[in-house]
Amino acid sequence: xxxxxxxxxxxxxxxxxxxxxxxxxxxxxxxxxxxxxxxxxxxxxxxxxxxxxxxxxxxxxxxxxxxxxxxxxxxxxxxxxxxxxxxxxxxxxxxxxxxxxxxxxxxxxxxxxxxxxxxxxxxxxxxxxxxxxx
Numbered sequence: 001x002x003x004x005x006x007x008x009x010x011x012x013x014x015x016x017x018x019x020x021x022x023x024x025x026x027x028x029x030x031x032x033x034x035x036x037x038x039x040x041x042x043x044x045x046x047x048x049x050x051x052x053x054x055x056x057x058x059x060x061x062x063x064x065x066x067x068x069x070x071x072x073x074x075x076x077x078x079x080x081x082x083x084x085x086x087x088x089x090x091x092x093x094x095x096x097x098x099x100x101x102x103x104x105x106x107x108x109x110x111x112x113x114x115x116x117x118x119x120x121x122x123x124x125x126x127x128x129x130x131x132x133x134x
Contacts, residue, residue, distance in 0.1 A: 029077030038074025
């Protein structure tokens with residue numbers, strides 16, 4: 001999908017639910033939504049703005065998906081996987097791919113974030129460092 005210059009493609013609730021379903025199909029886990037408002041927060045958080053300007057850059061927006069989905073834990077299972085996959089999908093839609101140094105590197109980074117070994121800014125920095133424009 002081609003985006004006009006400066007247009008940002010955000011994920012919809014349906015996109016996040018689809019990503020969650022695919023993650024469960026791929027790796028297993030229990031289906032179900034624990035907190036519908038948590039899913040809605042994940043849709044809205046990356047769009048935060050003030051005076052018509054977004055508060056975040058693309059990488060901070062992608063991390064907002066991870067933060068909302070991992071910290072609010074809206075799904076019965078697969079929150080970390082869905083957060084990571086949502087961030088990657090968002091970045092891809094907006095012209096970036098993330099290259100991992102080893103399999104599951106991003107999953108490890110998300111786990112480090114959830115266990116407070118790295119903070120939000122370190123996760124943003126990681127994604128920026130690993131990003132390639134497509």
